Amino acid sequence: MRSAASVLRPAQERRRAPALLWLRVHATPAPVLATAWLVLIVLAAIAAPWIGLRSPIDGDLMDTLTPPNADYWFGTDSLGRDIFSRSIYGARVSFFVATGSVSIGLLFGGALGLAAGYFSGVVDRIVMGAMTVVLCFPALILAIAIVSNLGPGLGNVTITIGFLFVPAFARIGRANTLVFREREFVLAAQALGAMVPRILLREILPNLMPALLSYALVMLSVAILAEAALGFLGLSVRPPEPSWGGMVASERGNLGEAPHAVFIPALLMFLSVLAINILGERARRWFDIKSQAL
Amino acid sequence: MSGSDTTSRAAASAGEQIVLRVVDLVRDYERSDGLRLQAVSGVNLVVRRGETLGLVGESGCGKSSLGRAILQLPPPTSGAVFFEGQDLTKLDRGTLRRCRRHLQMVFQDPISSLNPRRRVGEIVAEPLRIWDAAPSEEIRRRVCEVLEIVGFSPEEVWDRKPHEFSGGQCQRISLARAVVLTPALLICDEPVSALDASVQAQILNLLQEMKTRYRLTMMFISHDLAVVKNVSDRVAVMYLGKIVETGPTELIYRRPRHHYTRALMDSILTVQSKLPEQEALAGELPSALDPPGGCRFRTRCPRCEAKCAQLEPPLADIEQGHAVACHFPIP
């Protein structure tokens, strides 16, 4: 073979840098700060019971609505409860609901979308028909209806939001499966006589992951906002347990005299959602995924 | 050993040496708007052991659909595909699956033919992993061998991913994957159309080498007459879902008998030819949704008569091994 050695010239430079270099290559501070913030708040939320916080539930009625000071870093609320402690316990709720519900949506939605996209025809019609029906309901209203029936609580809220995420993930999964199913490498695998599970898991699924995962990142922020909205309506965890939305709702009557009681939990939520969105934006650009309507 | 001897011997003892026989194959598609169109309407052809059949036609003539229908991806609407004597359309799933290892395909788009998330070594080893329960060193040895044959140094490329390679290199990888199981029939669907001229030549030469080394039987689908002439022993010309002319390559190119084949030949632009004043063929391919009755080519044919509209000409031998579907073939 004459051509043997000469065909292979040094490989073309990779269009993307290795994943670990990601943050460094795009040397803007935003994603670094976003990552740092998320690491900080998630660690705090996980460690909450063991870092010597004041009780988030029992307040000191002598010390209501104090502005932030050395004693109470974030001040106290109208029942004299430590807002710092409540905020961190609130973060626990937010991030638990977010990761839980996104996992549910990703797992079930991704699987349904993969199945619907690959086995077109009856499977597709049934799955996507069911998804369409769920999407006929405004998400927040459906969430309110379900939670008000199941009763508030961490688990119920997580399951409800997760259920509402399923159609969105199914759609993304299906759309991408349809794209890759037509790719010739899938045809080549079929022509080889590869079994269906092998094709689904080894040929198609790895190619779906970038789209699904970067969508999951976006949905984390949507989940936090949704939990906050439910909390604001008193439908998240049961009071007096703290949630960011609930904290804002219960203190908003005192906006004039003690804005910190409203704005501090709101700010924490805003920063967390913003951080996730910044990373989501990066991930989307990274994987070159077109923005979809949220 | 001379390969051309093998092919001519194969052609001589035709009868039992037929690898593929396609009988009355029809492939319908339902479009998204609910209309049905027939991409392939009643094709008959044979491929004999050791030969390369070139299938040539313009875009939309159904040549790719035919190639895929032969592989049962998806199965044809009607008709039979006898591969090594077995009708693939009648096999149960398990048997069909076992047949697949002997039937391979190379596709047009070199980039999309390879899974972007997997490494070259894995991609080429995949057929062996599916079909051969060989120990992994054995698999590795065979993959290295075939990678070397298609022109790579295995250690260098084993852990790379497809996007690190150019189109021509990807096509070499696809070819390695297709031949690693030494298939009885290799269907190449426009394997060089997406490549630059200089790379095309590399791949065509490589195909020729592979054919000799693995004693491949090939079906080569292309719209490029010059390329088809270079690779084929026999040629079949397709127009709007039907084969209009088939015969030995040299014969067809030297003396086309169907008016469409002739027009195709006359449309080839070479550096020697000057652009003619009059085009070789006016008009465009009619829609497959509503093909003309009678002879499908009659709407563009210079020799069309009333008979052509009423009666569809059958594909009949005009001389030994050379068949034409025309009422008034070129003398």
Add this chain to the structure above:
Amino acid sequence: MPAINIRGLSTHFRTPRGVVRAVQDVSFSVGAGRTLGIVGESGCGKSVLSRSILRLVPEPPGIRAGGEVLFEGRDLQRLDESALRDIRGSAIAMIFQDPMTSLNPVLTIGRQIGEVLERHLAYNRSKARTRAVELLETVGVQCGPKRLDEYPHQLSGGMRQRVTIAMALACRPRLLIADEPTTALDATVQMQILILLKRLQRETGMAMIFISHDLGAVASVADEIAVMYAGRIVEKAPRADLFESMRMPYTQALLRARPDLDAPPHMRLGALEGRPPDLARIPEGCAFAPRCSHADAHCRIGAPPLRADGGHSFACWKPIDHALPAEPVRANGDDGSPKP
């Protein structure tokens, strides 16, 4: 006096991988009624060149890296945007490769032809429609005014390309730049379009720059042919001259890579090994040297300038010498006999 005269045109791109020299020091001129064919493989910069003439390369990332484009006494490289817009589509028109994507899917073809007339000739809507029908007839699309209200998806590929030609010729341009106009078309339709272009050129006397990767198509329409490699013109000669006495080994290799219709089947092709260089990392010296069988150490040091030998210019340190006995056409390390 040439219709367009390009001198030392360079267009670069600033990318994360470094500066991509897509077009480097390109010079040529085309006379009225004449056709220059530009041929090259993908990634050689021929499309960027065609876009650089009318400054259609987005800036950034594109950079005008020098040179002049002289058209009717003005340098298009230095013209202000609005004056340039007056030239685009009127004095200089372009057609592109894919007729499917060259037309806006949600505007009628009448509207798309009409807007050129309205923009440059200040026609009103109804006058534009009348003229559009005439234009469509000249490019071989009959059926009268009702065609104007059709959308691109209702037409076949060949018809769409005829519409884009009608659009380009609406204002009787003095120069037409055709960038791979037949690549997406079938052979029989390609021939129809080429014949149409030549006829229209004869009728209007416009100059044409015809760009393609297909030597056959370029040879059939061009009076003069330029071969591009790695962003530069490496050989330029009148049509007949180029194929009979090519001087650049690359031109020869391009020609030998195509299967010959007169040769018997299974002939080994003169394949060129390797692939064109990355335009961000063009090698020192002659860019073709790493793939060239004639190259020696000298070729890898300095880039060869484009030398003129009568009407035939080439950029090569070791040009093919036609005084020597010609190599066998199919040689290339092979004995030329049919191979299985």
Add this chain to the structure above:
Amino acid sequence: MRRFFWRLVSLLVIVAAVTVLTFAITEILPGDTAVAILGESATPDLIAALREELGLDRPLTVRYVEWLSKALSGDLGHSYRSNEAVSRMVLDRLPVTLELIVLSQILALVVAVPLGILAAYRVGSRLDRLITALSVGFLSTPPFLLGILLIYGISVHAGLLPAAGFKSLQDGWGANLRSMLLPSLTLALAECPVYLRLLRADMITTLQQDFVLVARAKGLEPHEILLRHALKLSSFSLVTVIGVNMGRLVGGSVIVETMFSLPGIGQMIATAAFQHDHFAIQGVILLVAVGFVLVNLLVDAIYTVLDPRVRHALRS
């Protein structure tokens, strides 16, 4: 025609499925309606009595058929709390919510469309980055926080507009608008980034297409290319999203109406959910979902009329 027929069939199937899901949410999910109404401290006797009174002891299918046939005749049941007819309650509150939604759609589009076009036209520029950053910021802000900020800034501090309370049209246009401005602004600020990002992304894709290059080669002015060529194509996806977003806005109205004390459907849902008034919820979400299906049907129809590609695919 055949296509139209199938469309109608699928629409009916969807509406039927919507009623099933609506019924299922309140009736099948764990969580006893009677317990929810009476509270967890209620005695078993009391619960059993209420179950019988509400007919909860009968089989599900019977109750579903009864509920559906009543709903079809316009009877959505009575609120357990106020004993008002649910249909009456919805009809009274619908105009407020509709006004809120329409106003905020207009506000959001007025801001999003020009900014989206601008950002796409100058993609990568400082302006584009600013617009993108702002939209990510607003997208990350919970709607209630936007509302609180507006109340805090405009009502509490500047005292420009009322912080709460609703003035109907009978009180005059000015008063009505004054009371609706902050709520619709809150909702619009949350929707605006969604439209903006969508339009921007869509326009960027469109502007990279060959026909835009052709339009530039034709010598068209930038505004002609942006508005005639690019926006026309991009507007089709925008129409779809506006339709889909109606649902989001109804969801958002729950928060906004609660915050600004507007007597709309959102507030009704929030109150009903808080009070476990399940019949009210059932009625409202059925109406909202069916309304949403109809809106999407309308969008589909608009699409068919506007987009020539769809139009011709249907006609052939």
